[in-house]
Amino acid sequence: MPKLKSLLDLEELRKGIIASKDPSKQCITICSGTGCHAYASEKVADTFASELEQQGLSEKIDLRRTGCHGFCERGPIVVIFPDEICYLSVKPDDVSEIVSETLVGKKIIERLLYVGDDGKPITHENDIPFYKHQIRLVFGDNRLINPQSIEDYIGLGGYEALGKVLFEMTPEDVIEVVKKANLRGRGGGGFPAGIKWETTRNAPGDAKYVIVNADEGDPGAYMDRSLLEGNPHSVLEGLMIGAYAIGANQGYIYVRQEYPLAVENVGVAIEQMREYGLLGEKILGTGFDFDVIVHRGAGAFVSGESSALMTAIEGRVGEPRPKYIRTAVSGIHGRPSNLNNVETWSNVPLIIKHGAKWFGGIGTEGSKGTKIFSLVGKVNNTGLVEVPMGMPLRDIIYNIGGGIRGDKKFKAVQTGGPSGGVIPESLLNLPVDFDELSKAGSMMGSGGMIVMDEDTCVVDVARYFLDFLADESCGKCIPCREGIQQMLVVLNRICEGTGREEDLDTLADLGDMMRDCALCALGQSAPNPVLSTIQYFKEEYEEHIQNHRCPAGVCKELINYYIDPEKCQACMICMRNCPVGAIDGGKNIVHVVIQEKCTKCGTCLEVCPPRFGAVSKLSGVEIPEAAAGGIKVR
């Protein structure tokens, strides 16, 4: 591979790559992201390869393994170009049929298509409702390129922005553009990237660092992972542009050890960049030197916090430190260090290429561009979705997510990861951006979005997140370590029906103190799940405390399973299935749950035939006394 010594070299290379690609040539793309990988997409890809070989089509048809498309639950996803026919849940067994029918015979296999609500199949990926309402600026190229091929990236305009920056712009110009675009950090706080860059640039010191935060510790979130796995060069290009603007020659990628594919693809990308001379000294023949080190993190949630992450890179335990002097001024080894999230970096080449004005045209007043969310929970379509800032929650959940699963009622949506807040139905029209979410008592966080239906108990949800945070707090400061533990004690007793009158005040006092006093943002935001559920679902807490009733029927200590004697047909199914023998009854004798023995596993409710529907969950009411000696079925 020849080293690129000038802008001209890069453009020549690009021309060569584009010329070598025939846009009308058939190409099978197979998603090889982590989600599809779990559905055996590798096997599908291998089968395609051998099938093409066998049919002597290897020369005529291209095969490409791409990054994640976002609709992972329907993986493995296969898209056939140039017609962009999209097949979902493809199995190795489907492969020979796809080759002979679709590729050779130009016929569409309906059974592998997405079926819309109206029962009609949809052929093209972009027409599937899940995709139709998205704007995929950052995530869009994932489906087009092989993440292990720098040529694929360059062929789609990769490193064009870097060239523009190095040859046409001063570092100050770059910062100005990023500031004007008002790019805000995608990793948590939404801090304006341009301002952070400027602070780092202006901070005294010769050695400066730029860092990619790919720690992504939020449970259920995987947008950074998919981006780094699927399009590593977009992140690296952004990082280099930032380095140039800031005056840094060394970059770090802090990626969690548990992301093997991301580590691999980033490693390959860096290797390829070195070979082309896009890393190292005198990049593209300019005076700009830059190199990158991949640092594998050991996967603590708190290591994603900026000062903890930098401490970890220094080789010490990743623990937050007081940040009254910002890391932009004193970070790794006390030197100015600029940390941004994966998605933040990935936006940078786009902004440079298309300009601040273009970027500013997307989104809301205070939040520009798009945001990738990890939409999960009780919606019909789950996956990674990229939408313009300001899209109402309702549109994301109903248009993209396809509404609530199983015709249940929507109850709330949790945004912002474990320390985000819960948003109720009354705020479904909330435009999703940094400021609106904070105003509603939640936050953007890194983009987690968990949809909950009517069967969810919000007290239990708050408890779940606090439980996560209790383990993930570093334990250094008292407000966070002790505060979370004591909040949990209170939440546990509320869920167990022994809550006290003053408990809501205690939670509020603790929460207030933690928000103000905790050392880092983990502790400061830890009360969010509790305070926001109290804010919007106070009655539900009060039901638990005062009436010992869990309205959603979730808190085990507050529910009882009950067999309605009027409805029971003595079919004996529940009796046989109860794992602890807690059901009394017999042929023609109405069954009764022996409450003392019942472990509340819910099996009886599940197995009771729907046409009888005799088992129900009771909460907060007296269980009717069973007639002595058993009653006969009427």
Added chain:
Amino acid sequence: MSTEEREKQNSSERQTRRAVSDRRVEGVTQPIAPAVEAARQVELTINGQAVEAWEGMTLLQAAQSVGISIPTLCHHKELSTYGACRLCSVEVIRGRRSRIVASCIYPVEDGIEVLTESEKVAKHRKIILELIQARWPWVDKELLEKYGAQPGRFEEKTDFCILCGLCVRYCTEVKKANCLGFVGRGAERQIVIYPERAIEMCPTCEGGNMGCRSVCPTGTMPNEFAHTGPRFGKKLPLAYPVKSYSEDNVREVLHTVGDWRMPWVRSQTMPGK
């Protein structure tokens, strides 16, 4: 410059010099205040009182320099700052923005207004004291009463150690012995002693008295800390700075370490066990 102004400057310079020289103790690794020559003067108010300080001082130092005391727990002026207990939280007002910061770390800034006992501060400090009390029920009564802390408000899980980290910093920074450290996260966080190091270093530390004892706020030894921070009760047998080790374990470690006369270990019964 008028004589008056000069006098004023000299006097605050003297104060800063003292603060600075105070920190220059043998073995202390991280002096906070910069050399006097380089420091710039900073003016702020603390509880309404105008205070002159030098750039690089903390709010706590500035407050102490004019005789305002702020309760601290994890802070020790001979050791690096840590910022973990948050007992020293104060309110900082700049313009219309107010925020709560840890005074033992927060650097002085021109024109800020600091309130060490505002309503908000008192409310938060009360809860922090209650949280500490739930772990270590011998917190100074006077302090509890001052903030109206209600002991028993939180579930008690008595432990020796409040995880202030003073012993670790003392051992690492002053003694450079590195016998102590933290393990675990969140609720599991504990102080541990590294036996290999301890065998080597501890028997001769402070004449066999284990210097770390003198900084531990949960112990009984009257120490310097007791005058700067909350004065904790003196009835408790001294806490050996090991939380993770079971009693037996501690004994075993100590046994291996050598024949020390450490009655506080032998006589101590773990509270709550």
